[in-house]
Amino acid sequence: MKKLFSYYLLFNLVFPQNVTIKYPDFEENTLQNGLTTYVAKHTEQPAVFFKLLIPLGEFDLPSNQKGLASMTADMLSKGTQTYNADEFSEAIESTGGSLFASGADEYTTISGRFLKEDLSLGLELLSEMLIKPTFPKDEWKLLKRQASEAVKTWHSDAMTVALAHLYRLGFGDVPIGNIMTKSLLKNIDLKKMKSFHERLVPQNSIFVLIGDIEISKANELINQTFEAWKAVDSNQNRVNISFADINGIRFRLIDNPELEQATIGVGFKGIPSNHEERHALNLVNYIFGGHFSSRLNKTIRAEGGKTYGISSQWQSYRDFGVLGIMTSTRVEEVRNTYDLIINEMQKLVDSGITEDELVRAKSYITGSFPLRFESPTSYADRVASNNYYGFTMEDRKNVIINRNAVTLNKANEIARKYYSPENIILVIVGNQKIIKDKVSDIGSFDEAYYKDDPK
Amino acid sequence: MKLKKIIPMLLLSVVLADEGDITDFTLQNGLKVIIMEKHAVPVVSVNLWYDVGSHDEWDGIRGTAHLFEHMMFRGTPSIPDGHLDSLLKEVGGDLNASTSDDHTIYYERLPAVNLELAFRIEADRMQNLILNQETLDTEREVVHEEERQRSANPIQKLILKYLRSSVPEGHPYAETPIGIMEQLDTVSVATCQSFYKMYYAPNNAVLVIVGDVKPQKVKQLAENYFGAIARSKNLPENPDLSLPPREKKITLLEKSSFDIPVTFMGYQIPPAKHDDIQALVVLNSILSGGESSRLSQRLVRKDKIALFSAGQPITRQGPGLFFYFAVYFPHIKPAKIESTIIDELEKIKKDGVTEQELTKAQKQLLSAKIFERYSASSLANSLGSAQMTYGDYREYETEIERFSKVSSEDIKRVANTYFIDKNLLVMHISPENIGFGKKLMMRLASLFM
Numbered sequence: 001m002k003k004l005f006s007y008y009l010l011f012n013l014v015f016p017q018n019v020t021i022k023y024p025d026f027e028e029n030t031l032q033n034g035l036t037t038y039v040a041k042h043t044e045q046p047a048v049f050f051k052l053l054i055p056l057g058e059f060d061l062p063s064n065q066k067g068l069a070s071m072t073a074d075m076l077s078k079g080t081q082t083y084n085a086d087e088f089s090e091a092i093e094s095t096g097g098s099l100f101a102s103g104a105d106e107y108t109t110i111s112g113r114f115l116k117e118d119l120s121l122g123l124e125l126l127s128e129m130l131i132k133p134t135f136p137k138d139e140w141k142l143l144k145r146q147a148s149e150a151v152k153t154w155h156s157d158a159m160t161v162a163l164a165h166l167y168r169l170g171f172g173d174v175p176i177g178n179i180m181t182k183s184l185l186k187n188i189d190l191k192k193m194k195s196f197h198e199r200l201v202p203q204n205s206i207f208v209l210i211g212d213i214e215i216s217k218a219n220e221l222i223n224q225t226f227e228a229w230k231a232v233d234s235n236q237n238r239v240n241i242s243f244a245d246i247n248g249i250r251f252r253l254i255d256n257p258e259l260e261q262a263t264i265g266v267g268f269k270g271i272p273s274n275h276e277e278r279h280a281l282n283l284v285n286y287i288f289g290g291h292f293s294s295r296l297n298k299t300i301r302a303e304g305g306k307t308y309g310i311s312s313q314w315q316s317y318r319d320f321g322v323l324g325i326m327t328s329t330r331v332e333e334v335r336n337t338y339d340l341i342i343n344e345m346q347k348l349v350d351s352g353i354t355e356d357e358l359v360r361a362k363s364y365i366t367g368s369f370p371l372r373f374e375s376p377t378s379y380a381d382r383v384a385s386n387n388y389y390g391f392t393m394e395d396r397k398n399v400i401i402n403r404n405a406v407t408l409n410k411a412n413e414i415a416r417k418y419y420s421p422e423n424i425i426l427v428i429v430g431n432q433k434i435i436k437d438k439v440s441d442i443g444s445f446d447e448a449y450y451k452d453d454p455k
Numbered sequence: 456m457k458l459k460k461i462i463p464m465l466l467l468s469v470v471l472a473d474e475g476d477i478t479d480f481t482l483q484n485g486l487k488v489i490i491m492e493k494h495a496v497p498v499v500s501v502n503l504w505y506d507v508g509s510h511d512e513w514d515g516i517r518g519t520a521h522l523f524e525h526m527m528f529r530g531t532p533s534i535p536d537g538h539l540d541s542l543l544k545e546v547g548g549d550l551n552a553s554t555s556d557d558h559t560i561y562y563e564r565l566p567a568v569n570l571e572l573a574f575r576i577e578a579d580r581m582q583n584l585i586l587n588q589e590t591l592d593t594e595r596e597v598v599h600e601e602e603r604q605r606s607a608n609p610i611q612k613l614i615l616k617y618l619r620s621s622v623p624e625g626h627p628y629a630e631t632p633i634g635i636m637e638q639l640d641t642v643s644v645a646t647c648q649s650f651y652k653m654y655y656a657p658n659n660a661v662l663v664i665v666g667d668v669k670p671q672k673v674k675q676l677a678e679n680y681f682g683a684i685a686r687s688k689n690l691p692e693n694p695d696l697s698l699p700p701r702e703k704k705i706t707l708l709e710k711s712s713f714d715i716p717v718t719f720m721g722y723q724i725p726p727a728k729h730d731d732i733q734a735l736v737v738l739n740s741i742l743s744g745g746e747s748s749r750l751s752q753r754l755v756r757k758d759k760i761a762l763f764s765a766g767q768p769i770t771r772q773g774p775g776l777f778f779y780f781a782v783y784f785p786h787i788k789p790a791k792i793e794s795t796i797i798d799e800l801e802k803i804k805k806d807g808v809t810e811q812e813l814t815k816a817q818k819q820l821l822s823a824k825i826f827e828r829y830s831a832s833s834l835a836n837s838l839g840s841a842q843m844t845y846g847d848y849r850e851y852e853t854e855i856e857r858f859s860k861v862s863s864e865d866i867k868r869v870a871n872t873y874f875i876d877k878n879l880l881v882m883h884i885s886p887e888n889i890g891f892g893k894k895l896m897m898r899l900a901s902l903f904m
Contacts, residue, residue, distance in 0.1 A: 013619075042493045045825050086756060090748035094815045096822025115822055146762045147782060158607055170488060245639040261603045293540040302537055305596030308604050328604055360545050367547015367566050370497045375829040 020397045021369055024379060027215050031223065033231040034203035038383050039218045040210045042376045048119045048211025048218075049377045052110045052126065053384040054200045058175040059317075060238050061196075065185050066178040068104030071147065076101045076110075077413075078139035080128035085139055091125060099125055105176060106317055107388060108200060113377065116212045123225040131228050133197065140190050151180050155451045158256065158429045159326060162265035165427045166250050168454035170243045170267050170322060181453045183423060199353030202226065208383045210376040243269045243322050246423045251445035255432040262334035262430030263327070266341060270314050270321030273389045278316070279399075280406045280414040283361045283454065285314045286417070287353050288344070289325060291364070292347050296325065296346070300340050306333045310341075318389055331430055335438040338428075345421035362394045365403045438449045477838070478670045479848065480677075484686050485658025488677045489838050489848050491665040493831055499666030500831035501563040501573040503581075504839045506661075507635065507654035508557040510627035510694060510773070518598070518634015519642055519650055521554040525594040526647060527561065531583040536590065539576065546572060554632045557772040558843055560784060564832050565770070567667035571676055578680035581655055586647045601635050609711040610884070617719050617882045620707060621776050627694045628773060656687030661842050665835040691764075696773025698723065699840045704879045710887040715762070716785055718792045719882040721778040722873050727770035727844045731872065733857045734865040735768050735777060740816035741808050742766060742799070743779065745769070749799050749812075750779065758795060760787045772844070776880075777873060789883035807867035820858045830845075 024040035031037060058069045077099070078085040092099050095115035099122060105205075109132060114122040155161050164179040171177035178184065207226070209218050241282040244250075246268065271277055289296035289312025296310045310327035372378055386396055395402075428439060429450060448454070479489045509520050530536035543550045548565025563573040606612045615631050622628045662681070664673050701723055709715075724735055742750050745768040754761035766779035781792050827833045841851035 016593070045828050047825055086747065086752070093513070093745040093747045094818065096819040113826065115825060142759060145759075145784070149715050149762055156609055156713050162836070259607055261600070261607055291544055293537060293544065298537060301597060305593035306600070308597055308601040328607070329600065330603060360541065364544045364547050367545070367569070368549075369547065370566055371547060371564060374496050374498060374831065 002247045010113070021373075021400060023383075023393065023397060024210065024376075026210075026383060026393075027219075029219065031226055033226065033229055034201075034205075035224055035226055035229070036206050036387065037219070038206070038208045039215050039222070040376075040379065041213065041215055042210050042379075043212045044376075046116045046212050047113060047376075048116050048122075048209065048213055049375075049380050050111070050123075050126070050207065050209040050211075051377075051380045051384045052130070052205065052207045052396055053388055054108045054205045055106070055388055056196075056199055056234075056236065057104050057107045059241060060199075060236060061175060063173050063175050063178055063239070064184065065192065066175050066184050066280055067147075067180045068188050068192055068196055069108060069133045070180070071103070071143065071188050072196045073103035073108055073110075074143060074196075075102040075135055075140065075193055076129040076133045078143065079134045079136040081132040081134060082128055083125075088125065088128070091121065095121060097122055098377055101129060101131070107443055109384070111377075111380075119211070119213065120221060121223050127225045127228070130200070133188055135194055135197075137190065140193075144185065144188075144407075148182050148185055151182055151185060154179055154181075155256075158259060158261070158263040158328060158450075159265075161254060162255070162263045162326065162427050162429045163324075164178050165429075165454045166265045166267045166324065166425055167322075169250055169252060169425045169427070170246075171241060172244065174239050174241045177242055177454075179454060182455065197365065198232070199234045199236075201232050201308050202229050203231055203234075206384050208380040210380050238319075241317075242320050244425075245269065246425060248422065249424055249426055249443040251426045251443050252428075252448060253436065253445050254427060254429040254433060254448045254450050255438070255451035257431050257433065259430050260331065261328045262331050262337075262428055262435050264325075264329070264334065264341070265425075265427040265429075266325040267425040267427075268323050268418065268420065270316060270323040270418065272319055272321050273316040274318070274391060275316075275321070276418075277414055279403045280410050281314060281418065282349075283358060283403060283406055284353060284411050284415050284419075285312055285323065286361045286364065287357045288312050288348055288415075295344050296341065297326075299344055300327065300329075300337060304337075304340060306330075306337045306340070331434045334428065334430065334435050338426075338439065338442065342421045345419050348415045349376065351422070353408070356407050358360070358406070358408055358411055362404050362406075366400050369400060459783075468840065475901065477848070477852070480674060482657060482677060482682055484682065485656075486677070486681050486684075487661045487842065488673065489661065489663045489842060490668065490670045490673050491663075491834055492668060492670065492840060493834065495664055495829075496831075497567045497667045497786065498831055499565060499567040499570050499573070499668055500835040501565075501570070502663040502832075502835040502839045503561045503577050504661040504663070504843055505559045505654060506557075506659045506843065507559055508555050509630060509632040510556045510696065511654070511691070512627075512630075512634070515638055516642055516646060516650075517630045518636070518639040519633070519646065520559055521632045521634060522594060522598055522639060522642065523647060523650055524552045524554045524559050524561075525598060526590065527580050527584060528562065529590040530585055531579045532585065532830070533583070534576065534579060536585070539580075542572060542576065546611045548572070550576070554769070556628050556632065560836075560839065562832065562835075570664070570666075570673070572688060574676045574680040578684065581657070581681070582684050584651060584655070586644050586651065588644055591642075591644055591647060595642075598633070598639060599636060601879060602636060605633065605650065609713040610717060613709055613711060613717075613884055614719070616709075617707070617721075620705065620882070621721060621723070622698060622774075622879050626698065627696055628771075652887055653687055653689055653691065656690065657681055657684050658686040659690055661839055663835045663839040663842070663848075665831040665838065665867075678743075693772070696726070698774045699876070701877050703877050705881070707880075707882040709882060709884045711884045712887060713884065714886050715782055716787070716789065716886060717780060717782050717884045718789055719780045719880075720793065720796055721776040721880050721883075722771075722875075722878045724768060724770070724775045724777045724873050725879075726773055727775065731869045732768070732770060733854075733871045734861045735873070737766050737813070737816045737858055737861045738803070738808075738866050738869060739766060739777070739810045740819050741803075743817050744816060747815075749803075750781075750796060753799050754781055754783070754792070754795060760784060760791060760795065764796075770844075785886065787887070793881060793883075800870060803870045804867065804874060807863040810863065813861070813863055815865070817859055817861070821855055824855055833852055
């Protein structure tokens, strides 16, 4: 132990805790159409990365249109005024680069990476898919056929099943509470996709470019790329989403007779990404279940041998957040594992974290930052999300200082506030014949079959 | 045509960027150390490769190499059980490990200023690992859970079965690294100790350091921490990994709870260091390098019979597998998928590939190499892999050059050499529990396609 302590001192002395994160010098501009752009030079390799973030996604749609943002993004590369789908993929892949549109919960993004020689082509293709998609009927027919098969497979993974039910119970019938199913896919058509595409507007959108290029040249290319993207008034009507206030244990048992393991999911309310308590929650969750030697991993894997992995995650969005614990264990151990999770939560509430744990967590946060910025794409991602989540560049640069300012009292206040084992959503996926008797006294529960859509 | 001009220029810049960056030395006890300086970010990746994998196991201890990888995280007299990960985390670093058929690799990724910590950890657990019944029993349970978790995914379970079927029973590759649970249950502390003593030694390891480091400092650390560790005196010879030529095609039919049919196809290919591998890698890009590749164009875009197809050459110390899979519509017969893929391969055997396809594939491989160079851990992995495969990490540096020399004739030749019927292993996986009504609907759907 003596030697261990000496390492600890050594590394804390070496690593100053109050440092700002050095970002490349991004030049910020606003184009005439309202698009905000950030450009930085990064010459390590002869390559360039970019990301366009448009704050419109699945959360801006009625719950019965879940998947519309995602399918619209998929269709952007399936035909434009200049390229048909095959010409488009050939053009990208011939460069060895990539260009990919994604319709996610909170926003739509188009991300690209190209060797610097191919940047002009990459941006031309971005412009094509963003501004001139043609949504060909035959391509939609093919994509819909493919998607209607692909969505059938979600229940093959027990973790996905657990998460889908946990979110449905926590959020209800809103986009995040729905998983993409065959029946929801029927609600999507070309007309809706075109209409969604019309809502992808430059105002409030962010474009970040970083790589081996002069900033002036990059700005010139950016102007050309987005010249034809016109500002249009767009109705943004985001659905009101929040995680339910849970009183007691809301428990669902999901039957999959084929499983040798039981998958346990525990969920409870968290906080949004830019909440003032984010730094404290980040540290507490790291200590509780955020890494390999966290409290949960130590008790349930390293000492108990009950699982291959367990983690506690804080999933944060702009307007809300959720905390979730997920693991799987052999069916005989389902009850013991659940009890151990709840005991750890209770210990966290009753006794809090220790000063030593907090110092170590801060030390990790401080030291790990350089590791997160090896690729320029990390900068592009962060700068784009900064703006969306309402962070200033100063917030991002000072994240280490702000994390290190969290006191033990504050951390423990947060632990008590958010980790209440009495008020949780619990889902267990497994062979009901075996596990039902072992868990039935946890509380009243409803039952579902793993292939059924979560309700 | 334009691309043809670009490739040599890029090639030159990549090669020049490497010059002088990589050094190596070997300690007296046999530990090979490879250092690549990369100063863009204050980060270092440390990979320690042991030349031991599941192919070194013998019957009765199948799964031990992987179990042992778990045991290596359980502590030494100076780093007590449960503290290893914390030590790395305290400085912001991370560690992990993996076991393959051929090797076991331990990775650290940490701020460069803390490089010494990785040396302390790896040197310590190379010689002082505590092996006792309690931790063995716990890790055995964890491995059981790992195996159950993998088996819970119907496709992952069948991929393992497919890979096991690619060699005859009794061959060192006939079991995947996760092993046989019944055998793992009987592995004793004494077996672990003997395994440790035999394989975990400097003369059976390669240490790769990539990052913001100075070679002189690394050399000093290597000598200080690893220099006094004794060689293994009874390092076994590598087992015979050769395979007799296949006598006939093998087809496996499986049912699965996965709701979409899947077909795996694989041709036996030579070991990773064989000269034909470069051409096979280029060919793979042409066949399955994205939506514009030949197989995707044919199966997904033109014939519209599959949702997705992809593949990769699985290369290893012994014979590997040129592996493809397709996920397809339920009304399509597996034989149709198989014959369509074979039809595309036959075209290449007969006509080769176009100059444009070749250029595109070479550009894709070159770009991938350039993007890889942002990541110290990817570079460490590639250098270690080249050292273990070829016995010389410099092969990594010349890989792009070798890809650029592959010709259409080379591709035609390797296609004709390896894509032969008796060399093929197929697994067709059909969804189970399809009722009569659903079958009828599928049949009707196929009539109107």
